[in-house]
Amino acid sequence: MDRIKAQADKLSKIITEPQTYATYKDFVLVTWNILKETGLLVWLIICLGLVFLEWFWNSSLAAGRNTRAWFNRLEGSNEQIASETGKALLSAGKNSLDFTIATAKKQLGLPVETGKQD
Numbered sequence: 001m002d003r004i005k006a007q008a009d010k011l012s013k014i015i016t017e018p019q020t021y022a023t024y025k026d027f028v029l030v031t032w033n034i035l036k037e038t039g040l041l042v043w044l045i046i047c048l049g050l051v052f053l054e055w056f057w058n059s060s061l062a063a064g065r066n067t068r069a070w071f072n073r074l075e076g077s078n079e080q081i082a083s084e085t086g087k088a089l090l091s092a093g094k095n096s097l098d099f100t101i102a103t104a105k106k107q108l109g110l111p112v113e114t115g116k117q118d
Contacts, residue, residue, distance in 0.1 A: 074081050105112045
């Protein structure tokens with residue numbers, strides 16, 4: 001029994017020391033600050049996600065409306081419109097590919113052909 005009482009007294013002394021109280025107080029304060037700042041960061045990330053979704057939604061709607069208005073303003077048959085759209089997309093794709101290849105050649109130090117005509 002004496003050994004148990006001695007151990008209990010030793011533990012009680014450690015717990016009631018002012019240094020122990022200060023250490024645990026600092027621990028609780030730092031932990032609270034970490035949790036508070038983490039919660040604020042999570043909230044800001046959620047807000048950023050909501051703002052991004054709202055921007056994407058509005059941009060998508062505007063793009064759809066603009067495309068529909070453009071399509072409604074076009075004159076000609078559907079086949080003619082499809083043909084012209086296909087030619088425009090093909091031309092844009094070819095120009096993009098030519099630009100990309102020219103840029104890659106420049107970065108590799110290879111000669112770049114300029115004024116290339118089809």
